[in-house]
Structure formats: C-alpha cells, structure tokens
Amino acid sequence: AGMLAGIITGYLHTKLKIPAILSGILTMIALYSINLRIMGQANTPLLGESTVISIVKGFLPAASTLGLKDSTLQNWVILFVGLVFAAVMIGILYWFFGTELGSGIRATGSNEAMVRAQGEDTDRMKIYGLVISNGLIALSGGLVTQTQGYADVGMGVGAIVVGLASIVIGEVILHKKISFAAKLTSIVLGSVIYRIVIAVVLQLGLNTNDMKLLTAIIVTIALSVPVLKKNKVIIAISSFIHRVVNLIKRKLGIVNTINEKQVLKGVNLQLNPGDFVSIIGGNGAGKSTMLNMIAGVHFADMGSIVLDGVDITLLPEYVRAQYLGRVFQDPMMGTAADMEIEENLALAYRRGKKRGFRWGITKEEKEIFVDKLKTLDLGLETRLTSKVGLLSGGQRQALTLLMATLQKPKLLLLDEHTAALDPKTANKVLELTDQIVAANSLTALMVTHNMKNAIQYGNRLIMMHQGNIIYDVAGEEKKKLQVTDLLSKFEMASGEEFANDRMILS
DSSP states (O other), rough: OOOHHHHHHHHHHTTSSOOOOHHHHHHHHHHHHHHHHHHHHSSEETTOOOOHHHHHHHHOOOOTTTTOOOOHHHHHHHHHHHHHHHHHHHHHHHHTTSHHHHHHHHHHOOOOHHHHHHHOHHHHHHHHHHHHHHHHHHHHHHHHHHHHTTEEETTTHHHHHHHHHHHHHHHHHOOOSHHHHHHHHHHHHHHHHHHHHHHHHTTTTTTTGGGHHHHHHHHHHHHHHHTTTTTTTHHHHHEEEEEEHHHHSSOOOOEEEEETEEEEEEEEEOOOTTEEEEEETTTTTTHHOOOOOHSSSSSSSSOOOTTTEEOOOOOHHHHHTTTEEEEEETTTTSSSSSSHHHHHHHHTTTTTTTSSSSSOHHHHHHHHHHHHHHHTSSSSGOTTSSSSSSSSSHHHHHHHHHHHHHOSSSSSEEESSSTTHHHHHHHHHHHHHHHHHHTTOOOOOEEEEHHHHHHHHEEEEEEETTTTTEEEEHHOOOHTOOOHHHHHHHHHSSOOOOHHHHHHHO
C-alpha cells in the first residue's frame, strides 16, 4: 500500500508536473481519509492481535524464568526486532543501490541532465525512488503500530521532522563525505541518538506538550553545526591553536586542506598596485583554490591574507565582497537570470553598501548604466529591461565583468572567465577585460588555461604546481616569452613533464 502511494506521488510529480513537495502533501491528505475508512475510527487498539513483537516473544521463555519483568523483556524484544529490521533493510538497500537500476536512481538524484544524456528516463527513476521510500515508510509505520499496540490516524503528524532530525544528526556525526553504506547506517544511528535525547529530556521532567518545541530545537542545532564551524570566533580560536602548533615546524604560509588533500602549501604572493597577473598551471595546481581562499569561499588554516593593509583572513565571503570583484568560470554564476540587466547592475552598484527601502534603481543610475554598457559595444545599453537569462554566454560574462568593476574593487579575481566561451567570444571578453583593467588601473588576478593569453595579457605571470608558485616573471621578460619557454620553465622548476593537453593545445 505504501509503495502504491509512492507511485501516485511519482505520477503527480513527473507526469502532471505538480511540484514534488505539493505532490507529497496531496497524497498525504488523500491517505488521511483513506486511513479513516480502513480503520473505521480515529484510534484502533491491537489488543489480543498477533504482532511481530508477540510472535518473537512467543519463542522466548517467560519473563519470570529469565529473571526479568514482563515490560523489560518486551523492551528487549522491541529493540531486537528493530535492529534486525534495520540491519536487513540496510543490507537490501545497499545491494539494490549498487545494481544498474539502483545506480540510475542515485545518479538521477545527483545530475538529471547527465542521466538523460545516457539515455535513461529520469521520470521513471524518480517514481522508482518514491516507490521504495514510501514502501519503507509504510513498513516503519506498521512496526511502530505493532510496537505501540495501537494505530492512530494522527500518529504520523510530525514524523517528517523526526526523519529530518535523524538524517541530519547522523550526517553531522559521521560527516557528509562518507561511503554509501555508512550513509545508510548513519540514518539509523541518528534516529537512535534522537530518541535517546528525547528520552533523557523527558526523564528530566519535560512536559510532553513541549515535545514539538524540543524536536525543533534539536533539528535547528543539528542543521547549524556546519555553519557554526565557520563562525568567525570559532575560526579565530582554531586558527590560533593551529598556528602555534605549526609555527615550530615551518614558516607561516597559506595551507588549505580540501577532501583530505593539502591544496596550497606555503604560498607567498605579494601584488603591487596595478598588477595584472596571469596565473597558469596544470590541473590541481591550486590556482582556483587560491582565488577562492582570497574571496573567502575557503578559509586559510595558516598564514594571512592582507588586502591593502586590511587583514581579511577571517572575514566571511560577503564582507570581503566590498573589497573584491569576481568573475566566475560559469557565465550563469555571476548574474541573476530572472532579473533585468538594470536590476543586476543596480545590485552590483550597491555592493558593500547598506540596502534600505529606497527604490532599487534611480534615473541617475540608469544613465550611468547606459554609459558603462556602451563601453562593452554589445548593444546592451538599449536592452536595460531585458532579462539576463535571454543573453548569450558572452554577453552575460561581459555583463558580469562590468558588474564586478562597477564599484572599483581593490582586487579583481578572474577565475578562468573565458573557459566556457567559444574562441571568438572569449577573445572579445579578454579584450574588454584588458580595457577595463587598464582604464580603471585595477589590480587583477586572472586564472587561465591558455598559455598564449597568459603571455599576451597582463604585466606579470606566475606558474603554479602542486600548491606552490614555481615561476614568477614580469615586465619585459614576460613580453618576450613564448609558449615553449613556459613549458621549459615548468619542466625545469618541477622536474616533471607538463601534462595538461588543454593548455598545450591552446
């Protein structure tokens, strides 16, 4: 019956295009009435009925024979049955999601577009997932009913919050980057911990009417753990301890560990005002990570990041934004697609300023935007009210570049900002970048995979390898470089052959 409910929810969502959450709500509302019809009343006792608990208990000696109270034996049986069912279901699910069909369901949850590109019907995968999940819910409901000895039509109210709490608590304890088998186990572990917390609090005298409040608090705390780990005070304390320990071992440098890998190792880079620096290096060299650490996406475990005399090492990303301009590799990331061009520019124009209740765009600002857009020479000055989502990738990236420099930043970060564009459009965006940097005397860091562009643009070039800067050249020496020179420098400095075909071919 539960799996049938999953099919209904799946069809409502995939075939009738009703939003996923609303599809589930509609099915739940309908099931409330159906459950009442089946039960005949709001509450049905199971006194004298054969249940899983009574069957298992029937195989055991009497409680008095074992020297236990009947209620104690009952609790042990319930615990045993619960663990057996959990272990069996985890085993079955682990096997199933390792099959071709199960892998297809998991892949659909990860990247629908990719699964469709592999010739699979993602709607069908979603329905399968809902069938399995709803079947498990029905099984759980049956077990809970038999454990409690009665069924109540309202006993499922709030169960989704309990489920969420179990998942979050389990993931916080075992961490999100864990194996699939551990993820399945973590849900059960989280559920047990949640129930223990509830039991302990009730033993301390909490009113049962406050259970929903307690559940909300537990879920809030569990959900807040990842954010609290990024709290400035906590970061400052942990950073100080980390520095003291490592100060003895080596000089202070920027070190960052991502997925158990130390990406940057003692990077020491000083920029002069007006430097336009091209950054090149093989895959995994640490180029984008360095920009992300400057921007505050990742935090430095050691060392300092100082911008124009201001230590921004521990500042959150949104605070650093008042000093920085950023253009992302993906043209979609730098703009709000559903908003108009002038609205996007207005957001950028107020970067670092307090936002009040004034109207979002003034007449004077529109005139400024028109003048700035004219410099792009893309005809966007006549399309201020067009949705950004209607623009081409090149136009969006040019707009992002303008937004990043509308309020003159102390440092402009360009993370492979032409990588997703065709060659002709990429050259146009690079020319605009060069013009804007020069016209505003900006200091800029540009990550690129194109060695020719790295030589052509900017007054300085650095090469990275395995988290270190292995070559730094500027001025006339940089202008005289050839791509073959860079390859030779890489092999001399690293002792390895350059293996990035993308950069060699470009």
